[in-house]
Amino acid sequence: MEKRHKDAMENMEDIAAQFYEQLKKGTIPEMKISTRSKNNIVFDKKTGVWKYGSSKSTRSAKKLSGARMILRTLYMLDFITDMIESEKSSTLREMYYISEGWEKAKFGDQSESDRLAEDMEIVTDCLREDFKLRPEEDGARLIGDITVKERTRKGDIRKINCRDDVGDSGYTIPYNVEEDKVNFDDIGVDFVIAIETGGMFDRLVENGFDESSNSLLVHLKGQPARSTRRVIKRLNEEEGLPVVVFLDGDPWSFRIFASVAYGAINSAHLSDFLATPTAEYVGITASDILNYDLPTDKLSKTDRNALKQELEDPRFNTRFWHDEIETMLEINKKAEQQALAKYGLDFVTDVYLPEKLSELGLL
Amino acid sequence: MDSIAEKLAEKQKEISIGEFFERNKHILGFDSLTKSLVTAVKEGVDNALDACEEADILPEIIVEIEEVDDKEYMVAVEDNGPGIVKRKVPDVFAKLLYGSRFHDIRQSRGQQGIGVSAVVMYGQLSTGKGTMVRSKVKEKDYAVEMEITMDTKKNKADIVSEEVVLWDEKEHGTRFEVTLKGLLRSGDHSVFEYLKNTAIVNPHARIVFNCDGDTTVFKRATDQLPPPTVSVKPHIEGIELGTFVKMAKESDRRKATSFLVNEFSRISNRTAKEILGEAGVDDSKKPGDLSLGECKKILSATDKVKIMAPETDCLSPIRSMLIKKGLKNVLKGYRPEFYAPPTTREPCVYSGNPFQVEVGLVYGGDLPSEGSVRVLRFANRVPLLYKKSGCATTTAIKNMDWRIYGLDQRGGTGMPSGPVIILVHVASTRVPFTSEAKEAIADIPEVVEEIERGLRECARHMRTHLNKEKRRKKVSKKFMIVKDLLPMIAEKSALIVGKEPPPLDKVMTKIMGVVYVENTHQWNGKHCEVNIDVSNYTPRKRKLKVYMEKPYPENIALEPNIEPEHDGEYLEWQLDTLDPSAKAEIRFKFDGGIQKEDMQGVDVYIEGVKGTMLIGAEPLPDDWDVDMAEIEKE
Numbered sequence: 001m002e003k004r005h006k007d008a009m010e011n012m013e014d015i016a017a018q019f020y021e022q023l024k025k026g027t028i029p030e031m032k033i034s035t036r037s038k039n040n041i042v043f044d045k046k047t048g049v050w051k052y053g054s055s056k057s058t059r060s061a062k063k064l065s066g067a068r069m070i071l072r073t074l075y076m077l078d079f080i081t082d083m084i085e086s087e088k089s090s091t092l093r094e095m096y097y098i099s100e101g102w103e104k105a106k107f108g109d110q111s112e113s114d115r116l117a118e119d120m121e122i123v124t125d126c127l128r129e130d131f132k133l134r135p136e137e138d139g140a141r142l143i144g145d146i147t148v149k150e151r152t153r154k155g156d157i158r159k160i161n162c163r164d165d166v167g168d169s170g171y172t173i174p175y176n177v178e179e180d181k182v183n184f185d186d187i188g189v190d191f192v193i194a195i196e197t198g199g200m201f202d203r204l205v206e207n208g209f210d211e212s213s214n215s216l217l218v219h220l221k222g223q224p225a226r227s228t229r230r231v232i233k234r235l236n237e238e239e240g241l242p243v244v245v246f247l248d249g250d251p252w253s254f255r256i257f258a259s260v261a262y263g264a265i266n267s268a269h270l271s272d273f274l275a276t277p278t279a280e281y282v283g284i285t286a287s288d289i290l291n292y293d294l295p296t297d298k299l300s301k302t303d304r305n306a307l308k309q310e311l312e313d314p315r316f317n318t319r320f321w322h323d324e325i326e327t328m329l330e331i332n333k334k335a336e337q338q339a340l341a342k343y344g345l346d347f348v349t350d351v352y353l354p355e356k357l358s359e360l361g362l363l
Numbered sequence: 364m365d366s367i368a369e370k371l372a373e374k375q376k377e378i379s380i381g382e383f384f385e386r387n388k389h390i391l392g393f394d395s396l397t398k399s400l401v402t403a404v405k406e407g408v409d410n411a412l413d414a415c416e417e418a419d420i421l422p423e424i425i426v427e428i429e430e431v432d433d434k435e436y437m438v439a440v441e442d443n444g445p446g447i448v449k450r451k452v453p454d455v456f457a458k459l460l461y462g463s464r465f466h467d468i469r470q471s472r473g474q475q476g477i478g479v480s481a482v483v484m485y486g487q488l489s490t491g492k493g494t495m496v497r498s499k500v501k502e503k504d505y506a507v508e509m510e511i512t513m514d515t516k517k518n519k520a521d522i523v524s525e526e527v528v529l530w531d532e533k534e535h536g537t538r539f540e541v542t543l544k545g546l547l548r549s550g551d552h553s554v555f556e557y558l559k560n561t562a563i564v565n566p567h568a569r570i571v572f573n574c575d576g577d578t579t580v581f582k583r584a585t586d587q588l589p590p591p592t593v594s595v596k597p598h599i600e601g602i603e604l605g606t607f608v609k610m611a612k613e614s615d616r617r618k619a620t621s622f623l624v625n626e627f628s629r630i631s632n633r634t635a636k637e638i639l640g641e642a643g644v645d646d647s648k649k650p651g652d653l654s655l656g657e658c659k660k661i662l663s664a665t666d667k668v669k670i671m672a673p674e675t676d677c678l679s680p681i682r683s684m685l686i687k688k689g690l691k692n693v694l695k696g697y698r699p700e701f702y703a704p705p706t707t708r709e710p711c712v713y714s715g716n717p718f719q720v721e722v723g724l725v726y727g728g729d730l731p732s733e734g735s736v737r738v739l740r741f742a743n744r745v746p747l748l749y750k751k752s753g754c755a756t757t758t759a760i761k762n763m764d765w766r767i768y769g770l771d772q773r774g775g776t777g778m779p780s781g782p783v784i785i786l787v788h789v790a791s792t793r794v795p796f797t798s799e800a801k802e803a804i805a806d807i808p809e810v811v812e813e814i815e816r817g818l819r820e821c822a823r824h825m826r827t828h829l830n831k832e833k834r835r836k837k838v839s840k841k842f843m844i845v846k847d848l849l850p851m852i853a854e855k856s857a858l859i860v861g862k863e864p865p866p867l868d869k870v871m872t873k874i875m876g877v878v879y880v881e882n883t884h885q886w887n888g889k890h891c892e893v894n895i896d897v898s899n900y901t902p903r904k905r906k907l908k909v910y911m912e913k914p915y916p917e918n919i920a921l922e923p924n925i926e927p928e929h930d931g932e933y934l935e936w937q938l939d940t941l942d943p944s945a946k947a948e949i950r951f952k953f954d955g956g957i958q959k960e961d962m963q964g965v966d967v968y969i970e971g972v973k974g975t976m977l978i979g980a981e982p983l984p985d986d987w988d989v990d991m992a993e994i995e996k997e
Contacts, residue, residue, distance in 0.1 A: 013859060013860065016855075016856045016859035016860055017856075017859075017860045019852060019856040020853075020856040020857060020859075020860050020862065020865065023852070023853050023856070023865045023867065023870060024865040026869035026870055026873075027870070027873075028870055028873055028874060029852060029870075061844060061848065061849060061852065061870075061874065062844075062873075062874055063844075064840040064841075064843060064844055064848075067844045067848040067849065067852070068848060070848075070852055071848050071851055071852050071855065074852060074855040074856055074859065075855065077859070078855060078858070078859055081859070103851075104847050104848055104851060105851070
């Protein structure tokens with residue numbers, strides 16, 4: 001058994017012991033956990049990312065929901081320790097289906113069990129990989145001149161060049177991108193472009209932008225999976241590649257950027273591990289909508305509310321973001337990346353990106 | 364050349380009653396086809412109920428509707444009333460403004476005597492057909508059957524045919540069949556709704572509704588007839604000048620004083636003198652000699668003299684128990700979760716007319732929780748189906764902030780919404796209708812205020828129920844914690860750390876923090892077996908005393924497992940000290956003399972724990988001892 005798994009088991013047994021002792025003393029069982037809300041994330045000067053602050057929430061068996069959470073916690077840690085002992089692993093979804101048999105401790109839907117798995121990371125100070133839990137979906141794909149060394153199922157190391165050895169859909173990021181599985185060999189690019197939509201990713205591939213700009217294209221697939229964010233982080237930290245993020249121009253894309261660069265509210269305990277604080281937002285910005293006179297949609301009520309919430313979000317508390325958010329509210333419009341096609345299919349690679357990237361000193 | 368007056372005189376002629384009817388259809392309730400059908404049934408049923416009650420007979424009413432042609436219906440109403448003697452049949456059915464109650468001041472359904480003859484006339488005018496009437500009185504072994512039409516010029520009946528028939532299945536009763544233009548609809552303004560609501564406020568009646576082959580029976584919920592209403596003398600504050608003048612002219616009293624004393628209620632000799640003195644009218648003047656001016660002065664003088672309010676014993680409210688029975692009888696299909704104890708307010712007076720308000724409220728069950736609450740309006744036991752928005756009941760409901768009683772209401776005004784049916788009954792010797800059509804009660808401030816008070820009483824009961832329900836839910840959640848989850852938490856954590864599960868009593872009582880009382884009873888033959896379980900789910904030891912109301916004062920507990928004291932109105936048990944998590948069980952029986960109804964609302968009280976820590980019973984009221992002492996003094 002690897003040490004990381006052994007540590008995880010011990011940490012989890014401590015939690016069970018804590019409930020047991022509380023009951024034995026005649027006190028109502030409870031557990032404390034960092035409050036997972038935007039009011040409890042603070043900027044860590046040392047690492048440049050946002051993490052949970054000192055505010056804690058208490059789950060007490062005094063309340064029905066709290067009692068249920070404590071019971072679920074016990075079932076989940078029992079399940080995980082069993083799994084580690086028997087050298088197995090499972091997906092989050094498999095664990096959710098297994099929990100169907102936990103009677104009073106079963107979950108309403110998978111998001112509840114996923115969230116509790118994250119809670120377990122927070123209280124044990126471990127990663128879910130230490131628990132042998134993995135997400136069911138893969139990371140996204142990347143295309144560009146880098147060579148990765150991936151350990152295959154058979155155990156040998158395969159070298160893959162992400163431009164020459166792959167098809168049009170690129171290299172698929174596996175769920176585990178730690179050093180035991182993935183390492184970088186040859187880096188032929190100058191920087192990384194992370195792209196929100198598949199449509200735009202394919203446009204840049206078709207236009208050969210990875211080669212013409214000497215960059216690595218990473219498809220985020222909406223809100224990026226942990227492994228995608230982890231790969232970006234490692235490329236940035238280990239290989240010193242600058243990272244830019246190219247998204248739609250709407251409040252939800254702003255949030256995607258925040259989770260890539262600053263750390264996500266839901267997984268702020270992993271910010272050190274996942275966030276790339278030097279990542280730059282290229283667009284689409286509210287100013288782009290005006291400057292390039294892009295086709296737009298009207299903001300919906302939920303869009304406006306999301307923007308207003310972002311004004312309260314400490315991660316967006318900078319001059320740049322407040323200007324952008326307020327402008328967007330003022331013009332009451334949003335635009336997709338692909339709105340750039342208004343000026344032709346090559347506009348994004350011939351004009352828009354070169355302009356934006358030179359501003360950042362990358363071209 | 365004829366003068367203008369002569370020209371006008373040529374045009375001035377008597378209008379026939381038929382024409383009058385045609386022009387005034389709306390005030391008689393025949394302004395639409397749907398409504399005409401409801402009105403015909405309503406007039407028939409009102410008469411039938413009045414007739415039965417006056418004769419002290421439990422009403423059995425049959426209503427039949429059959430479509431005979433396009434938009435043409437045969438409507439029949441049959442009762443088991445005393446019957447009508449042969450010579451009076453034509454007048455009752457075919458003479459407008461004929462009736463026994465027109466000059467009577469008392470609470471009754473019909474008042475103007477337009478009622479059923481208007482139905483006969485409408486049938487005749489709309490289809491050209493006469494009305495068949497059959498009636499049998501107890502003294503005769505045969506019935507009389509007549510076909511009647513109406514001579515609308517002379518306001519009298521024409522008898523088309525007349526024969527004697529056997530009617531063996533009826534000892535006595537009356538049936539009429541009229542054919543009229545109409546439209547049969549369902550919904551809020553339907554015959555069915557009218558009969559259903561009639562059944563609610565007349566639980567002593569059995570009503571059979573036969574509609575195009577479908578039969579609905581509204582069963583009788585009680586054999587108790589409403590007490591007969593009595594006629595009273597008018598109260599001078601409610602009298603109109605014209606009526607007063609007429610009464611004075613017709614009076615055979617010799618002095619104005621005795622006229623006032625004898626022909627009006629609540630006027631003593633002294634009050635009469637005071638009124639006349641204030642009006643400056645000679646005491647001994649003959650009432651017939653009073654001038655219009657003097658009459659006017661007398662009436663305005665009544666404002667300055669204190670006159671006792673009119674007697675109110677002439678009113679016949681339905682009373683709480685029967686409203687509840689009526690509501691249950693008709694609404695049980697909705698399985699409502701709560702019937703607020705219906706309120707019968709004390710009688711009040713508006714401009715000299717006694718009136719009394721009753722309110723009932725039903726909550727929850729399968730009643731629709733979306734949309735406005737439903738309101739059932741009644742005046743003198745007659746359902747009001749139309750002009751809801753212009754009715755005093757609606758005004759009173761809209762005036763109240765229902766949010767504090769637990770219903771949704773936008774902005775705290777207007778119609779509240781929720782799974783609620785509200786019943787409002789206004790009984791009066793003269794219900795203040797907004798118009799002659801008698802469809803809505805006018806917004807008389809005194810009446811609106813009384814309705815509002817009644818509503819508040821019922822609403823308070825609803826709030827208490829909802830709060831109890833809320834607390835019960837909260838406690839049932841805690842039960843889930845201590846009964847299901849906590850033992851599992853103990854077991855699972857013990858398993859993981861490899862130890863025995865710890866004892867949970869202390870933690871359980873900390874989580875619950877209540878004394879929990881379960882009071883149930885079941886019937887075993889004629890005995891009622893009562894179980895009271897008291898569990899101490901608090902972290903402290905408790906010395907508790909249990910009180911139970913006796914269903915009626917002489918009841919004592921039979922075969923009790925713990926001997927109670929039973930000298931007073933209550934059964935009292937002093938329990939041994941209960942440890943945390945311990946439970947005491949009280950078991951006993953009541954004897955066979957007890958009825959199921961007696962056990963309704965019998966409460967259990969607990970002394971020795973705060974009300975906020977008590978579930979399933981009431982805390983002993985603070986003024987308990989004071990109350991007892993006062994009762995003893997008397």
